[in-house]
Amino acid sequence: MFVGLGFQVFENVSYMLSAVQTSFNSDPIRDLTLLFIVRSVTGVAGHWLFTGLAGAGLGYFLGATDRSMGHRIGVFLLFLLFLLFSMFCHGLFDAVGALGCSERGR
Numbered sequence: 001m002f003v004g005l006g007f008q009v010f011e012n013v014s015y016m017l018s019a020v021q022t023s024f025n026s027d028p029i030r031d032l033t034l035l036f037i038v039r040s041v042t043g044v045a046g047h048w049l050f051t052g053l054a055g056a057g058l059g060y061f062l063g064a065t066d067r068s069m070g071h072r073i074g075v076f077l078l079f080l081l082f083l084l085f086s087m088f089c090h091g092l093f094d095a096v097g098a099l100g101c102s103e104r105g106r
Contacts, residue, residue, distance in 0.1 A: 001055060004047035004048040019031045057079020057083075060075050
């Protein structure tokens with residue numbers, strides 16, 4: 001979970017630095033503040049949560065030796081499905097953001 005949190009912080013900082021460079025000589029403080037608010041609101045259930053859930057599923061699969069293998073595999077597949085869904089949503093979110101940035105530049 002801490003690996004996901006570290007990546008999320010790194011990603012937020014890199015987006016903020018990019019926003020400052022992109023809006024040079026216009027209003028970088030406003031753009032940075034807006035980006036910080038958007039990333040804070042949408043990042044509440046972000047990388048840290050998805051990484052933690054995936055790690056919990058893997059930990060359960062490896063550690064729940066008192067359960068049957070079928071049960072352990074089923075729980076692991078459920079966590080894997082959730083991870084794949086979150087990756088899809090993240091990609092969709094990034095694609096929408098990229099399309100919005102390209103339209104603004106025109």
